[in-house]
Amino acid sequence: MRLLNTSNYILRDFTSSDIPKYAILSHRWEGQELTFQELQAINLGLDQSPQISDERGHMATGWSKIKGACTQAWKDGYEWIWIDSCCIDKTSSAELSEAINSMFIWYKNAEVCYAYLSDVHFDYTEYLLDNVDWSPDDFRSSKWFTRGWTLQELLAPRYLRFFSHRWADLGDRATLWPLVSDTTGIEDWSGFKTATIAQKMSWASRRETTRTEDRAYSLMGLFGVNMPPLYGEGENAFIRLQLEILRISDDESIFAWEDPKDDTGGLLARSPEAFRNSGDVRRLDNTHYEKPPYSMTNKGLRVE
Template identity: 45%
Template structure:
């Protein structure tokens, strides 16, 4: 792991975890002229637009009694595929282990602009919000707007993340579909990063394969199934209004008329299909249910089902319900 000396803003590498000193960490959205690792040894690096937030992060770290800081743009050698993969798989741990996290909202001049900041709409900043014990938010002029604990009501309203998760960082209290719903409206520059940015949230690890497109999200769900028995992973695609099962028969009949290949599989194609699953509740296993396992390239699961003889539609049930259903 590389860290910035907060006093000199020079990069130093620490080869083992036990050598890593206490450090602050920066959370931000990327803009133009970001400073790479290679840029940091150039004398004109301070004239790049991205240098000021690195400088402000280091100065704030010193004020908070910390001698070191970590910034993703310049502490990772992105020319090394192996290092980039290791860093992305370790990102949640980096933020969880930091003594201080500074969230720089480059488009927010004041606290009233929190709702409009793109920091809350980017994929990578989701784990950067949840993982640290505390996050301090700074405006575009590096003025303190408040801490995560102080702004918990506003952040909950913006992100729909439960206040208990925001306060404690304890992810085990949220179901898989609920966690997915937090990412449903977030964007990343590369489609694969919609999956890679969620690995830490679900406690899974997988190799990065840029170029695989939406298959990255399928692989993420497969890894989740290896470590979790939570059936809410299959509760994606719910409509905004939950109706009785009979209401869906006509919808399914219409689907049957579509070209071959229109039907989805058991796994979602993107986090966007979990938009309304924040109120999912997992129940005790239904009778005649088995947990999902992978066999070869397929998924095997046993679910209770019912068959509508009039429409020819067969329904299978998963052990979930909707909380706060009206």
């Protein structure tokens, strides 16, 4: 695992046995992110200050976000932080695959997660001078709640705090849960592990990703499965995800979907959108009913 030092912005690799306590950032990618290679170039003195040197005009915002996250972590007493944009060498397919499969665990093991809402405008100066507080409507309408990857980043961490565009602390997940629940449709954060497959899929149904495959890859940790990412496979990634889930789960709600746009038929959905109306599919507490085992074969579903 590669972490970023919060005081000098130096990246360091750690083995699984010596990972220190760390903070972690959850944010929405906006095409203005500082990459691993760009941060390395800055640290090696091969580039000037990213605030003024980048011809593409994207470093200033990305660098500001990294500095803000590091400053907050340093204030909270954490020497290290993980930020996906600069802590993963995305030119390495092996490293990217490991990161995608490990991300849920990394967020779960972090001491604190900072959810940075760049489109919620609030700072303490305005509040102190003009008594202008942040708007719950702005919070609910943040695009952070519409992205596929931020679903696991909302649920996995033990402790999560929300921040505005100026890094003003908006509150933690527990305090703001009524707003979060109203926005996401997730009733109970603490009980999300016992939710049915259909319910979890319904949470993802209204979220978007830049790449089609990431709609599946971003859900692997939520369902406790691992599989190699194969960018270019398109909607087949979601089929593979469901097949992996079927290998480890007997939750039949995976079949509780409907898609009026899909006239191809089949047992498995082609995207999380098919579960949009499945949020009320709950597990029955019926100890008298023994479900027969089933498995997917090359000829379809086999029920014994």
